[in-house]
Amino acid sequence: MTAAAALRALHHGPGLPLVLPGPWDAASAKVFADAGFPALATPSAGVAASLGYEDGRTPPDEMFAAIARIVRAVDIPVSADVEAGYGLSAKELVGRLAEAGAVGCNLEDTDHATGALRDAQEQAEWLARVRAEAGGDLVINARIDTYLRGVADPAEAVRRGRMYAAAGADCVYPITAPPEQLAYLAGAIGLPVNAVVLPDGPGPRALGDLGAARVTFGPGLQHRAMAALAGIAQGLREELGTQEQGAQEQRG
Template structure:
């Protein structure tokens, strides 16, 4: 994607987050390869959000163990396969410096990213993460929409809601344009939406509330993690059993 195309793409992505009516969140399917990205784009979705888990599985890696070069290459293939904006889950940036993170994302053609605030199963210090986000956002110079993932509900935190609120406020001050308290229970979504400024990204699961229900609760943006890839894998397993006559 050209620089002009990326500038247009990030503004399209930003615009999709604005003015969402209750019950009408931005639904971003998570393609794990170029073929799945094309299917989602052909279905009419206006933007896509790559999941690190789904991409890892498609490349034969466990979640969290994909080498940076392979992840960015996969994101690049997905971007090239579609004409809609793509934002990428790049975990916590693979140990790269903030400026290098921005370079790799832009080289891949992405117009946004998720950056999470835990590493090796432990929460990163709140101030440290806010500083890290600020550096990435400063380096991006408006060319990327940064979605700050908040892992308070995934790690051993005494009061996940309070921790998520504290972190969310600091991440917004650091310049994050969207907040992603992954794993937040439905009961906490209205509180998070009310107390935190800006768009709120919520994870949808197969057996949980629908995107419409999550939107009504306060979600601005819906993503699926590796859930869609897992559903596709289930379909392939069924096909394999059928072919084997089992």
């Protein structure tokens, strides 16, 4: 079984979702792998933050280099968030992913030049070209940005999802879809559905019960790690401040 086939096989379905932590660098990837997770999914925003960029502003070369470092650090399948493909041709994109060692990818239907939703037919044709180039060696998670862009009607998410399924996507990712719609979307589209864990939303187990076959975290885990680090830094500053105050009092 290839690594891509192994990743594809982990999508068991609702009730037993594939939970994919989102590493932002090699060290965090190793932590998640050592904890026993069977696969990982890089978040573009988390990687961007680790490299000092805003989300969506990471140069492609740096993003693929970061993905390669994460892949080298672990011996489990890695899926990579490559946003809208960075303007690469399907052949170039598949080649860059293969060079980095990623066996899956997120591809979103937002046009980064305009910030608007891309035409669904154009996105489906793009996904079909990626599938043709990759064959079965890439697990394609087609992100549907309708809810993110203010289109709340699930019918549009279903329309796009069915087109992406016909183009060869393995799963769909209607990001920020209401959790209570997950089961409907999965049934209507006919593919496993990826849901994201949000700070005030259901956790992975609950999302699985609601219909998600795959659960990711976006940059959420990186944010939590940075919050913990900020607490450590503040504690150090307070300790140093107490020491400095004591030294000043001794000098009198």
